[in-house]
Amino acid sequence: xxxxxxxxxxxxxxYGGTSIGKLLPQIxxxxxxxxxxxxxxxxxxxxxxxxxxxxGTTSLLISAIRAATASKTNTRxxxxxxxxLEAEHLQAACLALRNGCASTECARLLSELQAHMQRDCDxxxxxxxxxxSAGEMSVQTQDRVLATGEKLACRVVAAALKSNGIKAEVVxxxxxxxxxxxxxxxxxxxxxxxxxxxxxxxxDFPDRVPVLTGFFGPLPGGLVHSVGRGYSDxxxxxxxxxxNASELQIWKEVDGLFTADPSKIPSAxxxxxxxxxxxxxxxxxxxxxxxxxxxxxxxxxxxPLRLKNVKKSAGTGTIVFPSSESPPxxxxxxxxxxxxFSEDAISSPPVEMKTxxxxxxxxNGYHGSNQxxxxxxxxxxxxxxxxxxxxxxxxxxxxxxxAQISEALSHRGMEVDxxxxxxxxxxxxxxxxxxxxxxxxxxxxxxxxxxxxLGVATLRKHMxxxxxxxxxxxxxxxxxxxxxxxxxxxxxxICLISQGASETNISFVVKAQDALLALQVMHTxxxxxxxxxxxxxxxxxxxxxx
Numbered sequence: 327x328x329x330x331x332x333x334x335x336x337x338x339x340x341y342g343g344t345s346i347g348k349l350l351p352q353i354x355x356x357x358x359x360x361x362x363x364x365x366x367x368x369x370x371x372x373x374x375x376x377x378x379x380x381x382g383t384t385s386l387l388i389s390a391i392r393a394a395t396a397s398k399t400n401t402r403x404x405x406x407x408x409x410x411l412e413a414e415h416l417q418a419a420c421l422a423l424r425n426g427c428a429s430t431e432c433a434r435l436l437s438e439l440q441a442h443m444q445r446d447c448d449x450x451x452x453x454x455x456x457x458x459s460a461g462e463m464s465v466q467t468q469d470r471v472l473a474t475g476e477k478l479a480c481r482v483v484a485a486a487l488k489s490n491g492i493k494a495e496v497v498x499x500x501x502x503x504x505x506x507x508x509x510x511x512x513x514x515x516x517x518x519x520x521x522x523x524x525x526x527x528x529x530d531f532p533d534r535v536p537v538l539t540g541f542f543g544p545l546p547g548g549l550v551h552s553v554g555r556g557y558s559d560x561x562x563x564x565x566x567x568x569x570n571a572s573e574l575q576i577w578k579e580v581d582g583l584f585t586a587d588p589s590k591i592p593s594a595x596x597x598x599x600x601x602x603x604x605x606x607x608x609x610x611x612x613x614x615x616x617x618x619x620x621x622x623x624x625x626x627x628x629x630p631l632r633l634k635n636v637k638k639s640a641g642t643g644t645i646v647f648p649s650s651e652s653p654p655x656x657x658x659x660x661x662x663x664x665x666x667f668s669e670d671a672i673s674s675p676p677v678e679m680k681t682x683x684x685x686x687x688x689x690n691g692y693h694g695s696n697q698x699x700x701x702x703x704x705x706x707x708x709x710x711x712x713x714x715x716x717x718x719x720x721x722x723x724x725x726x727x728x729a730q731i732s733e734a735l736s737h738r739g740m741e742v743d744x745x746x747x748x749x750x751x752x753x754x755x756x757x758x759x760x761x762x763x764x765x766x767x768x769x770x771x772x773x774x775x776x777x778x779x780l781g782v783a784t785l786r787k788h789m790x791x792x793x794x795x796x797x798x799x800x801x802x803x804x805x806x807x808x809x810x811x812x813x814x815x816x817x818x819x820i821c822l823i824s825q826g827a828s829e830t831n832i833s834f835v836v837k838a839q840d841a842l843l844a845l846q847v848m849h850t851x852x853x854x855x856x857x858x859x860x861x862x863x864x865x866x867x868x869x870x871x872x
Contacts, residue, residue, distance in 0.1 A: 335572035337365040340540070340562035343375035343382060345577055345636045346479050350422050354486045357577070357639045358535070362492070368528075368569060369494075369537045370562040371483055373475025374418065383475035386411050387450075391471055394454040395463055404454050412447040415478045416440060422486035432489060439485045442496075443478060450474045465548035472550065473500045473541035476558065484537040493534040497527060499542040499561065517564060517623060524568035538565060556617030563620040567627040574624060575632045575643075576616055582633045582644030583608065583615060585704045586849050590842060593849070593857050597644050597704065598690050601797045604703050605631070605646050607831040611743070611793040612708035624648060647687075692797065702796030702805065705848040707841050711743065711789040713822060714754045718781040727781065728752070738767055743791055744824040744833055751781075753822050755791060755835050789821060790841035793833040794848055800829035805852070809834075812851040818844050 339361065341353060361367045373383040386407055393404035419439050423432045450471055457463040480496045487494035502523050520542060528536060540558025541549065549557055559576060566574040583605070584594040600608070606621040615633060624631050625648045634643035691699050718727045731752060735742060744755035794809055796802065806825065809832060813820060822835040836844050849855055 334364065334366050336368060336566075336569040337361055337573050337575060338368045338370060338562055338566040338569065338571045339575045339577060340370040340559060341372065341483075341577050341636070342558075342579075343372040343384070343475075343479070344579060346371060346483060347375040347382075347418070349579075349636045350418070350483070350486060352636060352639070353577075354422065354483075354490050357636065358487065359490070359492065360639065361575075362535070365572065367535050368565055368571075369483060369535060370540055370558060370565055371476055371479040371537060372540050372558045373472070374415065374479040374482065383411065383415075383478065384472060387472050387475055390450075390454055391457075391463065391468055394457045395461070397458065401455055401458050404458065405451065408447050408451050408454070411478070412443055415443055415482060419443075419482045419485055422482060423489045435485050435488055439481055442481050446474055446477055446481070465551060466544035469541070469544050469549045470500065473539065476500075476539040476541045480537045480539050484535075487535060487537070494537055495531050495534045497531065497536045497538045499524070499527070499539050500544075502527075502542045521564050521568045524565055528569065553617070553619070556620075559617040559620050560623075563617075563623045563631075566629050567623055570627075571629055573630050573632055574620075575634055577634050577636045578615075579636060580633075581635045581638060581641055583613070583704070585853055585855060586706065586845060587613075590707075590845055591849050593855055595855060598642065599645050599647065599687065599692075600703055601692070601697060601830075602631075602646055602648055603830045604795050604797055607793065607795045607828060608704055608706050611791060611795075611831070611833060612706040613704075621646070696798060698798045699796050700802065702794050702799060702802070702853055704795050705845055705853060706793050706795065707845055708743065708757070708791040708793070709838060709841065710757060711791055711835060711838075712756050713786040713789055713835060714756055714783055715786070716752045716754070716781045716783045718750045718752075744822060744835065746822050746824060755789070755822055755824075786821065788838045789835050790838045790844075791833055791835050792841060792844045792848065793831055794852060795831050798829055799832065806832060808852050809848065812847045813844060816843055816847045818847065 339358070345353065358367055358369065373387075375382040390404045390407040390411075393407060394401070397403055416439075420436065423435055423439075453467060453471060457467065477496070477498055477500065480498070484494040484496045502520055524538075524542075538561070540561045542557070542561045542564070543549065545552045553560055562574060562576065565571075581596050583597045583600055585591075585597060586594040588594045602621050602625045605616070606618060609615055609618050609621065616631070620631065624646075628648045630648065631646040632643050633646075635641055687693075687697055691701070691703070693699070716731060728747070735754075741757050742754050743757050746753040794805075796805070799805055810820070813834075818836055818840045820834045820836060824833045846857070850857055
């Protein structure tokens, strides 16, 4: 029997705009070539960042949208912005290509790249001119304009890889939702149909590194509005599911996840691993490392996530193993296979490292089959919180009271982070994403005839949520007592408590001015990680040694 060639597993690498803007040579020369030694690599790119935030691609495209919808005299300003965008990306490409190829090859690649970029910029220019003529622009059109940033970034990365002798191809996903039959019929975004469409698209690039845009298609309400600015993280997760990848890697400018924000708590420690449940809570309550939906899709597909630092590619980063036995997002054999669709052409072989190693988890504080911990894992905070307290009238039916309050919140599009309730009152922690105008309108709803009969609302601003996160923390006897005793000793007043909805998280709301102190107290007394000053004090030599 002839030996069958070993198929390498897929790894999906997602790079943010800052990494592509400032650290592209390291990505092209070290990170991707190193990964290609043991795996096939798919690269997902965000829009490239500039030297300053105002010079970033997304900021420039937003300015162009404003110029197209605000200027009534001419299109001079939007044309200037698009010209600047094209010139800036071409300059970045020149620098990237100059590092890696002979002059003749560089000239060919640069000429080809310039033609593609000119086409992309002319296309977005036409869209903006049409919007200027009409005097308005739909949300979907605005999304398409912003998607140009990812396409340009992908062109620069692919050209730089080619200049380094690596076969690469730009794979635009900007029409992926529209190409999906399920989404065309339903007019909405279906993760499973997007996964199938990505998998089918990958058949065209069996021997090249696909460089994919993080934007994967306009939605009825707009991709940015429906999914959020972290949609490129979500796109990378869907690509990992489509390829049955052995790992999704998200590369940033930090080493990984820490026990707390190192900029606030200098003694914070790097976490070698966390569970997917812990990552979901940390992401939602302030860490903002990845898009919240990333965790859900990877957990369902059984794919690990690794967070790594572009500046320290040799570092291990933080790995998040899937800790749920939920059914996969797609069946093992795609429904298209009968029509000549060969999954073997692209999908990874089985990889043992998809499941966590018990010894590795135990070494990092997770014990037994349930991965129970003896102390919490991390602490985080979320600022810009307001508390709305609604006191029901004595005549209000509790069930009607809760139902109509929920309807009023939904009507105003308000995002509620925490809820604490009793039979006659309701306390809501509302994030800053819910504008002050929305909160004001909600208060007016309560004063209106129908809701006014239910209760009276009071508003407290300038608050923060502090969350203590640990896997199966509900089973940690005495943790809640430690939290509240430590806060009491530090004289930090708690305005709202939420415990029980998640066995992974205990959250409480404090005044914004007390949030840093609360973080320090939790980190030192509950996570049991001393401050730097305490470490130094413990090392001071006694007078008997002098």
